[in-house]
Amino acid sequence: MCAKRIPGTNTGDFNEITNRLTSRDFDILESLEKYKIMTAGMIEAQFFPSRHQAGARLLTLHELGLLERWRSPESKAYRYVLAWRGQCILALIRGDKPPTKLAGTHAAQHQFLSRNRPHTEGINAFFSRLHLSARNHTDVRVRRLNEELWITGIVPDAQGDITWADGTTLRFWLEHDRGTETLAYLAHKINGYKERDSRRPAEKASVLLIELPSERRLRNFLPIATKTWKDESIAWRSPRLTVAVCASSANERTCTNPETFRDAITNPHWHILGRTTTHSLAELPAIVQEIRNQRTEI
Incomplete structure (x- = not known):
């Protein structure tokens, strides 16, 4: 029997984020930084044994404000990118200056709307x-x-x-x-x-x-x-x-x-x-x- 999923809250509370993230979550964030934009299927292929587990965890990371997701009219599949808060987490790990919220949001939206996305x-x-x-x-x-x-x-x-x-x-x-x-x-x-x-x-x-x-x-x-x-x-x-x-x-x-x-x-x-x-x-x-x-x- 699967454990009940605990939803995340997009409040930016540092304690909640650090207490909820696993080593696999950090790997997912780093992978999205390198790959720019990925579908749930791509993330599942790299990190999860099943579609259900991938979908549940990605929803939680989205609720925590670490990932942003959109889907276009011609496709039902969500496209995941690093949200501003996810970009900040990786910057803090490296000791870099985190992006502003405006810059981080712009970067995330650009990945989805880019003509090179396909x-x-x-x-x-x-x-x-x-x-x-x-x-x-x-x-x-x-x-x-x-x-x-x-x-x-x-x-x-x-x-x-x-x-x-x-x-x-x-x-x-x-x-x-x-x-x-x-x-x-x-x-x-x-x-x-x-x-x-x-x-x-x-x-x-x-x-x-x-x-x-x-x-x-x-x-x-x-x-x-x-x-x-x-x-x-x-x-x-x-x-x-x-x-x-x-x-x-x-x-x-x-x-x-x-x-x-x-x-x-x-x-x-x-x-x-x-x-x-x-x-x-x-x-x-x-x-x-x-x-x-x-x-x-x-």
Whole structure:
């Protein structure tokens, strides 16, 4: 039998907030600071065993004034962002000056109304699915990395790595495609990553992951992307960049019903350019090394 939920009160009482917050709550606040905006499904995938538990706790954090939530007319799913009080809590933890209430409220509302919100949510859904998979595999850790300085005129949508208990690491760049660019333009981005790879050949090998919104777009994209990937006129001195492409479902792109998702790390649904079979992210570290070794021997 589930314990009865104790509602929160949005009074700003410091004692109530500190007495009610758990370590998981602080993790949720920090995750929202990094991801900017998330649905309940994304937060559930990262932190909760069920939709009911996620919904109940998020409601309490909203009642305490730590999270703000809205939903648009076309979607019934709430979007959660850090409310002003949640921003203040994280600032106090770091020893920073908390934002004013006006600035904090403006920042929260901007995340919901931003034109980039669908793209941001798609990227966040991708990482949430990785975190969900890692929770089911105790020997796996997933991190979303901070942006680095890029010198080739192209910046990834996100960067991250997956690390296994034996020390194996898959570092990746992510391009999240929403179907708003031409396939030729999307494929051309591969050249920017190849050039970047050639300028820093001593660094740990990385993989470019490209996520597409449909199987049809994937089928049309693969031959164009493969031709670009094989073009030796770009960055010919570098070990060949590994590029993996997949299509995600509508539910996966919005992180709806995460309990129904295929395993994001072990399911073999990634097409590796230059190969005829699909592979999982767990298989990619060995493939990356194999491709780089083959390129070095040429």
